[in-house]
Amino acid sequence: MLRKPSPARATATEQLARTGRPARVRPFTVTGGRTGAQLHLGAERLVSAITDRRYGHRLGPEELAIYNACIAVRSVAELAATTGMPIGVVRVLVGDLAKAGRVLIHPAAADVPKVALLERVLHGLKDL
Amino acid sequence: MVLKTSDHTAPTPAEPPALSVKLVIAGGFGVGKTTLVGAVSETPMLGTEAQMTEASIGVDELGPKSAKTTTTVAMDWGRLSLDPGLLLYLFGAPGQDRFWFLWDDLVRGAVGAIVLADTRNLESSFPAINYFEQRGDIPFTVAVNRFDGQLTHPLNQVRDALDLDPAIPLSDCDARQRGDVLAVLRDLISHALSAELAH
Numbered sequence: 294m295l296r297k298p299s300p301a302r303a304t305a306t307e308q309l310a311r312t313g314r315p316a317r318v319r320p321f322t323v324t325g326g327r328t329g330a331q332l333h334l335g336a337e338r339l340v341s342a343i344t345d346r347r348y349g350h351r352l353g354p355e356e357l358a359i360y361n362a363c364i365a366v367r368s369v370a371e372l373a374a375t376t377g378m379p380i381g382v383v384r385v386l387v388g389d390l391a392k393a394g395r396v397l398i399h400p401a402a403a404d405v406p407k408v409a410l411l412e413r414v415l416h417g418l419k420d421l
Numbered sequence: 422m423v424l425k426t427s428d429h430t431a432p433t434p435a436e437p438p439a440l441s442v443k444l445v446i447a448g449g450f451g452v453g454k455t456t457l458v459g460a461v462s463e464t465p466m467l468g469t470e471a472q473m474t475e476a477s478i479g480v481d482e483l484g485p486k487s488a489k490t491t492t493t494v495a496m497d498w499g500r501l502s503l504d505p506g507l508l509l510y511l512f513g514a515p516g517q518d519r520f521w522f523l524w525d526d527l528v529r530g531a532v533g534a535i536v537l538a539d540t541r542n543l544e545s546s547f548p549a550i551n552y553f554e555q556r557g558d559i560p561f562t563v564a565v566n567r568f569d570g571q572l573t574h575p576l577n578q579v580r581d582a583l584d585l586d587p588a589i590p591l592s593d594c595d596a597r598q599r600g601d602v603l604a605v606l607r608d609l610i611s612h613a614l615s616a617e618l619a620h
């Protein structure tokens with residue numbers, strides 16, 4: 294399967310643009326070089342930590358940062374902003390955390406009936 | 422799809438499942454996308470906004486009328502809580518041509534898009550309009566940003582100049598005004614709803 298190189302390039306570009314110098318650690322080092330999450334997580338996708346002490350396995354510092362940042366429900370974009378990690382890295386690590394049972398990935402808008410969803414959004418906007 | 426462990430002692434998440442909906446704000450460089458998102462967002466903007474450096478001067482055409490000194494390099498986003506289980510996220514698409522490669526990823530899963538236009542530089546909104554026209558799967562509207570509160574051309578002239586399909590809603594707004602921006606958002610969702618019902 295062909296995979297576009299854009300996530301890695303995008304994050305390197307972001308880093309360069311934000312700091313004016315290249316990343317000291319290449320962004321996907323913490324993901325073991327993986328640039329694609331197994332499921333596509335949109336930047337708006339919501340994630341929350343599952344708090345259960347029975348799941349005792351150790352988290353790496355990056356995973357732990359994400360876990361702690363989503364004690365209250367947060368989007369992938371917010372997790373990237375609050376941890377300072379590129380969004381592509383956050384996607385991969387959130388996928389790992391979900392697989393390990395440490396975070397819940399909330400449903401995507403595409404998983405629910407569209408008309409009812411849009412009506413709910415419209416209703417919400419009218420109430421603001 | 423909700424990912425859970427298959428463990429029979431299913432742990433409880435800290436929060437009940439919530440839904441998020443994404444809208445994309447597109448348009449040319451310097452058209453006011455960041456302002457629009459900031460006007461309605463309930464959270465401080467945490468996007469990646471970098472100061473323009475000397476290296477980008479001459480690359481970004483700002484024109485003499487613009488006082489803009491920073492630009493959005495990756496993406497800005499804002500959040501609105503619509504009801505206890507529903508969050509609306511607005512993502513500003515990067516305006517410069519060199520960030521086009523980010524668009525497909527950003528737009529994926531969006532329920533709609535707003536193309537923000539500036540009548541002083543209408544051409545800058547052509548690429549975004551072309552993009553959504555060609556995709557055909559994301560409902561979109563066009564909103565003219567009234568810079569300094571002035572609409573310089575009647576909307577019917579703008580529609581002609583943009584060669585915009587009559588089915589695409591066109592309105593004007595002051596991107597700094599929350600009420601105006603909320604009206605633009607409601608128009609977009611109404612349009613998306615009509616499109617969905619017509620399917």
